[in-house]
Amino acid sequence: MKGVIGQRWYTPWVFLLPALVVLGVFFVLAFVQVVYFSLTRVKLFEGGETEFIGLENYRRLVSTDRFWWCLLNSGIYLLVTPLIIGLSLGAAMVVEAGLKWAKGLRLVLFLPVVTPTIVAAIAWRAALSEDAGAINGVLRAVGFEGAPWLTQWPWTLLSAMMVTLWKGFGFYMMVFLAGLLAVPRELKEAAYLDGAGRWGVFRHVVLPSVWPVVMLVFVISSISALKVFEELYVTVKGAAIEDQTVVPLIYDAAFERGDYGLASAFGVALFLVILTFSLVNMKLASRGKEGAEG
Amino acid sequence: MIDRRPAWLTGVLTICAALLAGLAIGPAVLLVMISLQPAGGDMSSLKGAGEFVAHTVTGAPVDPVTGQAGAYKGATTRNFQDAWEKGNLAGPMLNSVIVTGTRAVCNVLLAALAAYPLARMKFKGRSWVFVLILATMMIPDQVIVVPMFRTVVQMGLADTLIGVIIPFSVSALGISMCKQAFEQIPASLEEAARIDGASTLQVWWHVMLPLSAPTLATLALFSVIGAWSELLWPLVVLQESKNYTLPVAVNQLLGEFAGNVRLAYAGAVLSLVPIVAVFVLSQRFLKPQMFAGGVKG
Incomplete structure (x- = not known):
């Protein structure tokens, strides 16, 4: 952490400038704006004028059934x-x-992560197709009725969740691998010598060591589940908005209906949900960590 | 020492490994098969899929069940031609390459620039600047998509690739990854370069960047994967089809040729191949340890 010789007062800021401009304009300022827009009526293409209308958008938000349905669906999506x-x-x-082949397996299991979401969604649409898809085919073969995966709530939610699960698990697998590799070998061997079986070693040594990672993955994957858009937009294309989650609702309000004020209010509401969720999560995570250590 | 694993456990693990691999690859196999299927073929039933494979293997336009001559139902590249020509995918492919490449380069350079003073220089306000940068991670881009779009419109960048690139040309996660990597580099190397007369920028370029190359490569790979896949933001910013990136174009195919879904499947395969190639060639940069540092931020 040493100061560099010959550094002028502005040197650090020159290095920081491009990143600060981008993050400042597109994240910090945009966040301030979304809060402001939620209190206004915005005319985006008429010179971008805004008219202050107080809490009117929030009154509309609370009295809109769709908002509550979408929020419930986001809850289910979790x-x-x-x-x-x-x-x-x-x-x-x-x-x-x-x-054998562990390296190759790791590579293969990461492939869904690099697959563009729209490609994953299109592939799953084929498997989930109602009269002829592979999944309904298997279900019928073992005596169940096929499900309307792509058209009817709550199956539509379940279908999008399958895509999220498929595309996401390889990423979190790498996070868990990092956690598993960090478990000291001596610790496992010591427990084994003390007579803990294979299961005992997992239960009393491995699991407590990776528990903080489980909590971490819980937080990250919950937040990204609350932010889901593309899986729903493509997998169950055309499903009614009230059968989807909050981000599709924001997209619909803003870019299909041009109601930027209401869309911003939805955005602020989603931000508050995510914020609450991450705070509660972090609290639980730190408590879980103490539990694991104590 | 832990005893050797009993054979039954190895068996169970192998079965699990096979199932997982099947789960990971299955949908992609289905995708490729449908994209190769000729018009009128039936891929969705098992029988149809069987016929497809039989026709592809034998190459004969003969029904494998009845033995009678019929239409050829084996693999064809026709859908790829149609998707490429009718869907005008050449432009979107180029656009996606431009957006992805530029975003990866910007992400690495801007993050590494910003991380250098944060990791190595003493100045007033350093810690609050870093906290402010990390705080932007708390703001999901889905929440601020409306004002982001408005800003892009006001800058005159609506419907341009630059508008797609700029907001995501640097990320807090990238800055934090670079900062951690820079902090690992011994200060003595920096001082040695200084004594040899290197300027701050030269130290950054000739010492810091090469010594943190693995982290920078991982960051670049993350950016490439993210940018190549992204749909929401380009969907919002881009209007004219000549400006589309691949995911937007494939989404368009899905709507426009709803009667012939094979075109969208061919388009999906075309957008899958480059990213898988990049990933396979660069997968040595994907070490589990990078994920531990990366997600903790």
Whole structure:
């Protein structure tokens, strides 16, 4: 952390300038603006004028059924989080077990992460297609009825969640792998010598060490579930907005209906939900950490 | 020492590995098969898929079940031609390459520039600037998409690739990754370069950047994956189809040729191939450790 010899007072700011301008204009200023817009009627293409109307947009937000449906759906969408944790932790353990081809397996399991979301959604649309898709085919073969995956709530939500799960688990697998690789080998061996079985070593050594990582993944994947847009937009193209989540609602209000004020109010509401959620999560995470250590 | 794993456990693990690999690859295989399917073929039923494979393998326009001559139902590249020509994908492919490449370069350079003083220089306001930068991570771009778009319109960048690139040309996550990497570099190397008469910018370029190359490569790879995939923001900014990036163009195909979904599938495969190639060639930069540092920020 030493000061560099010959540094002028403005040198650090010259280095920081481009990043600060971009983040300042497009994130900090935009955030201030979204709060302001939510209190106005915005005419975007008529010179961008705004008319202050106080809490009118929030009154409309509260009295709009769609908003509450979308919020509920966002809540349902959060159920993808435990699934993603289970699948990615399981995958990380399989990769870490050191089978032949473990490197290749890691590569293959990361492929969904690099797959563009729209491509993933299109591929899943084929598998989920109602009369002829592979998934309904299998369901019928084992005696169930096929489900209307692409047209009817809540199946539509479930379909988008499958895409989120598929595209996301490889990423969190890498996060868990980092956690698993950081468990000291001596610790596992010591527990084993003390007579803990394979399960005991997992339960009492590995799991407590990766617990903070589980909490971390819980926070990140919950937040990204609350921000979901593309999976719904493509996988269940054309589904009614009230059958989708909050971000599609923002998109619809702003870019389909041109109601920027209301869209901004939806945005602020989503921000508050995410903020509350991450604060509660962080609180739980720190408590969980103490528990694991104590 | 932990005993050798019993054979049954290795068996279970191998089965799990195979299932996971199948899950990861299955949808992509389906995608590729449908994109190769000729008009009138039926991919969705098992029988149709079987016929497709049989026709592709034998190459004969003969029904494998009845033995009678019929239409050829095996693999064809026709959909790719149609998607490329009718969907005008050449432009979007080039646009996506431009957007992705520029964003990756900007992300690395701007993040590394900003991270240098944060990691190495003493100045007033350093810690609050860094906190402010990290705070932008708390603001989801989905929340601020409306004012972001308004700013882009006011700058006269609506419907341009620059408008797609600029807001995401640097990220707090990238700055934080670079800062951590720079902090690992011994100060003595910096001082040695100084004594040899290097300027601050030269130290940054000749010492800091090369010594943090693995982190910068990972950051570039993250940016490439993110930019290539992105749909929401280009969908908002771009209006004319000649300006579309690939995901927007493929989304357009899906709506415009709803009667022949194979075109959208071919378009999807065309947008999948480059990114998978980039990933396979650069996968050595994807170490699990990078994810530990990356997500913690």
